[in-house]
Amino acid sequence: MSILKTIRTPLQNMFLRVEKGFDKAFGPEWNPMRQLGTLAFYMFFVAAITGIILYIFFETSVEHAYESVEQLTHDQWWFGGVMRSLHRYSSDAMVLTMGLHLFREWSFDRYRGVRWYAWFTGVPVIWLLYVSGLSGYWLVWDELAQYVAVGSMEWFDFLGIFGEPIANNFLAEGSLTDRFFTLLVFTHIFAPLFLLFMMWIHVLRVTQAKMNPPRGLAIGSLIALTVLSLVYPAISHKEANLDVIPTDLALDWYYMAFYPLYDYFGAGAMWGFAIGGSVLLSILPWIPRMKEEPAPVVTLDKCNGCRRCYDDCPYGAITMMPRSDGAPYEQEAVVDPSLCTRCGICVGSCPTSSPFRSAEELVTGIDLVHISLKDMRLQIDEAIKTSKNGIVLIGCDHGQNVEAVEESSAVRLPCVSQLPPSFVDYMISNGARGVMVAGCPECGCRFRYGVEWMQDRLEGRRDPYLRKRVPRDRLKTLWASPLDVELLQETVQTFDADLNNIEKEDS
Numbered sequence: 001m002s003i004l005k006t007i008r009t010p011l012q013n014m015f016l017r018v019e020k021g022f023d024k025a026f027g028p029e030w031n032p033m034r035q036l037g038t039l040a041f042y043m044f045f046v047a048a049i050t051g052i053i054l055y056i057f058f059e060t061s062v063e064h065a066y067e068s069v070e071q072l073t074h075d076q077w078w079f080g081g082v083m084r085s086l087h088r089y090s091s092d093a094m095v096l097t098m099g100l101h102l103f104r105e106w107s108f109d110r111y112r113g114v115r116w117y118a119w120f121t122g123v124p125v126i127w128l129l130y131v132s133g134l135s136g137y138w139l140v141w142d143e144l145a146q147y148v149a150v151g152s153m154e155w156f157d158f159l160g161i162f163g164e165p166i167a168n169n170f171l172a173e174g175s176l177t178d179r180f181f182t183l184l185v186f187t188h189i190f191a192p193l194f195l196l197f198m199m200w201i202h203v204l205r206v207t208q209a210k211m212n213p214p215r216g217l218a219i220g221s222l223i224a225l226t227v228l229s230l231v232y233p234a235i236s237h238k239e240a241n242l243d244v245i246p247t248d249l250a251l252d253w254y255y256m257a258f259y260p261l262y263d264y265f266g267a268g269a270m271w272g273f274a275i276g277g278s279v280l281l282s283i284l285p286w287i288p289r290m291k292e293e294p295a296p297v298v299t300l301d302k303c304n305g306c307r308r309c310y311d312d313c314p315y316g317a318i319t320m321m322p323r324s325d326g327a328p329y330e331q332e333a334v335v336d337p338s339l340c341t342r343c344g345i346c347v348g349s350c351p352t353s354s355p356f357r358s359a360e361e362l363v364t365g366i367d368l369v370h371i372s373l374k375d376m377r378l379q380i381d382e383a384i385k386t387s388k389n390g391i392v393l394i395g396c397d398h399g400q401n402v403e404a405v406e407e408s409s410a411v412r413l414p415c416v417s418q419l420p421p422s423f424v425d426y427m428i429s430n431g432a433r434g435v436m437v438a439g440c441p442e443c444g445c446r447f448r449y450g451v452e453w454m455q456d457r458l459e460g461r462r463d464p465y466l467r468k469r470v471p472r473d474r475l476k477t478l479w480a481s482p483l484d485v486e487l488l489q490e491t492v493q494t495f496d497a498d499l500n501n502i503e504k505e506d507s
């Protein structure tokens, strides 16, 4: 096992365990662990809206800033105070959700190969989030603001790029001018705008990127933050006094954990840590580089330009181009290997991916090279022959442990959605007693939409449909975590018993 895998596996198991617990509590759709990116987006908008409200009441001067925030917090606690707390807690929640999102993508190895782009553009997002959050703390102009502002300015002065040290603006009481304070206010307005821009760049290459959490989760988290704001409102420290070094401070650890380290190690070490850490994080997708299988191939003889693969590809790797072979169709599918994750979802969507042909004719419009339609049928034929209970399990490379079920035979695909529904028909027509599709939990597909598209295809909501003639009681689906080994075993046993009953009734 590689060192990387040794570190990643326990983290992955930890995430899976937490996700399983949340599945029980919230159900798969509202599971916050599978909505970390959308939650971070949502928290940004909560912070943006509450920030605009706060700005209406805020005095942009050194002398009155503190007072205006105090008035808002205490005299108008029921509205202004709640807005302030919501602003703070949603910003903290952004750091939390972003951090978990980063670790989750890393631990599930969803950052290498074509995903490098989202990872790489995520790194400046971290910087911009920190600049946005920390500059917000300055505006209160209390002792915490003083500590953070002075520390930050000294840190920048270490670089020696400003003619006069900017920390000089904080030398003594009275040295901070309204002009400089206004600059700080602008930082807190422009940094979030850049952050939003960078967040947009971050998801630019993700097709139909989900940026909004499900409504229930959005409302629930807003209620939770509001309750937190009422029970534990955000308050200020004493007013800043540049003649005194503040000592008794309650740091916001989400944003300020680096400041005690800075006090201890000094500016040089912290620059080394920040720059070194960012560079290392940025190049992580290439150490080591992901070994990639060849991208899917389009066989024009079989492609009628129906666009289904284009509609279903979760990574926008397929483009419909004008026909190049003179065939009487308007378009043809073209794959961009640099965007393709090799999930095979397009193979499952192609209407020509039919198993009801001779082996020589088993060519489809779009096919994976490393596990082609032909390979898939061979494996399935073998599974039908060898399954002790006549059930064939279709699993994926990243999900449930389908091999653990000894009585059945399993076929693993990159994603269960690579299986065209006609293969279910084929399996049942060719001697399988039952077919069980054992995929990842809902909203938990490694390839984003694999589970959703497969459910839609099997339930007749999305082309290509499962034909009506297929007896539905011979098909079972289980969307569960790789940790749900017992559930998988139990479901197969129940399915087997159900099949026995059907067979008894039929005979």
Ligand code: HEM
Pocket: 036, 037, 038, 040, 041, 094, 098, 101, 102, 105, 110, 111, 115, 118, 119, 120, 122, 123, 125, 126, 129, 199, 202, 203, 206, 208, 209, 210, 211, 446, 448
């Ligand atoms: C405020 C911060 C962030 C927000 C709001 C955010 C949001 C998102 C969203 C909405 C997606 C697309 C999810 C989907 O529709 O499948 C995504 C994907 C991704 N994010 Fe972030 N993200 C943030 C920070 C980061 C950071 C710091 C990193 C790592 C350095 C990162 C790494 C990734 C990766 C690798 C993916 C791609 C997953 C895939 O292609 O399957 N993100 N992010």
Ligand code: SF4
Pocket: 296, 312, 313, 314, 315, 316, 317, 318, 335, 339, 340, 341, 342, 343, 344, 345, 346, 347
């Ligand atoms: S294999 Fe997956 S990512 Fe690649 S083209 Fe097909 S659907 Fe898109």
Ligand code: SF4
Pocket: 298, 302, 303, 304, 305, 306, 307, 308, 309, 310, 332, 333, 349, 350, 351, 352, 365, 366
């Ligand atoms: S789904 Fe198949 S037939 Fe339709 S455009 Fe894609 S490759 Fe061509």
